[in-house]
Amino acid sequence: MQRLLAPSIVYDPPTLLYTILTQPVKTLIQLLDLTFNLLRPKPKPGQPAIRVASHVPDGDLLVHAGDLANLGNVEEIQPQIDWLNSLPHQHKVVIAGNHDRHLDPRSRGTLPSNDRNDAVNWRGLWYLQHSSVTLNFDGGRQLSIYGAPQTPATQKDDHAFRYPQDSDAWSDTVPRDVDILVTHTPPKYHLDLPAALGCEHLLREVWKVQPALHVFGHIHAGKSDFVGMLKGGNEVIRWDDGQRTLEHAMTRPNGFFRGIIDPRSWLDVARVVYYGVGNVLWEQIWGGSSPDSTRMVLASLMYCNTGELRNLPQVVYI
Structure with missing residues (x-):
């Protein structure tokens, strides 16, 4: 059974x-x-509202939460960058995922020797790797965005940006004034399947930072289990x-x-x-104020682990 x-x-x-x-x-x-x-009540976006797309739909900000490729060499990664660069969004932010081996010097050595020395041209994209950027938008709004690619390893593998599952790779790494946090791994207990495959240390860090928006990927099936389907791949967390x-x-x-x-x-x-x-x-009923909140978005377009892009894109306003 x-x-x-x-x-x-x-x-x-x-x-x-x-x-x-x-x-x-x-x-x-x-x-x-x-x-x-x-x-x-739903959290009210700032004014003017900024439309954040996790893939393809038009908006002010496009966020890609990692896994630009499967094998992770430049031959796969560069066409994805070129395509993202062609999209009409005012700003486009990208982080790496565990499949993007070339972007992590530790895993780059697992690629064939002729793939190791090629360079990636990020063109008009903002690539964040344990780093942040502050972006200005039409209408006068400004947002601070921090991105980090690391994921906990459930078993020994040669993927990129891995850390031992029980080790803390997150405490005091995210700026406290960040508006949007982009990570490849989800925080534990949030859109990470009943097995709770997210990171507990990241969850503690998000409690400290409490960004307006947290975008992540990695657990493709996190929107395909019973509770994930009801949430539609995103949820509002009230602290x-x-x-x-x-x-x-x-x-x-x-x-x-x-x-x-x-x-x-x-x-x-x-x-x-x-x-x-x-x-x-x-x-x-009584009209009391709501606590600070974060909208968490699972941005994966892949349906489970099929390799097919069947999940709908996520669009949110902040």
Whole structure:
């Protein structure tokens, strides 16, 4: 039964039945949180609003969150750069992903010798690699953007920008005044499948920075599991006690009976309902102010791990 219901590899989405059997209370908590978030007021974009596209649709800012190529040599990467450069957006920001081997000196040596010395011409793109840029937009708005490509390694491989899964590659690396954070890996528990394949250290760093927008990729199937599909590949995170409760609940052990009989799991449910109802009443009925928030966007266009670009592009206003 495990073999029939579980994902074939760690990056594939599990079936809904498998998710319910292994994470019954966690799934309930996520559905409750999603419901309460839909009832709360949406964050208002700045003025004038800036249209951010994660691929192809017209907008003020185009963001590419990594994996320009598959093999990762210049022969693959340069045509993608040339195509992105041809698009009409006012600014275009790009980071690398774990497949972009040529861009990481440590993994470049895994490429054939004739691919190692070629140069990449970024043309009119802003390429960010552990770096930031401040961009001016029509209408007078200015945005600070920071990009970083590193991803946790689930196993030994020769991919680019990898770090050991349990090590901290994020603390105090992101500027505190950043408006848009672009990373290849997602933060843990956010659009990273029920297996929670994102990085917990990045999550702690995002709690500190709280950017208006966080764009990431890597876990292509993060919008294809049950909860990811309901979220549509993006979600609004409000930095309050309700969010802390939700993320703490996701740390509970998996297992159907373990989840059902563990009183701490049901205490988590009660807390999520308490904060959810309280926040909706405060913001929608009493007119109270909302906490700071971040819109998180999974920008992957690839459907699961098929190699087919079947996911819809993401467009947001900030």
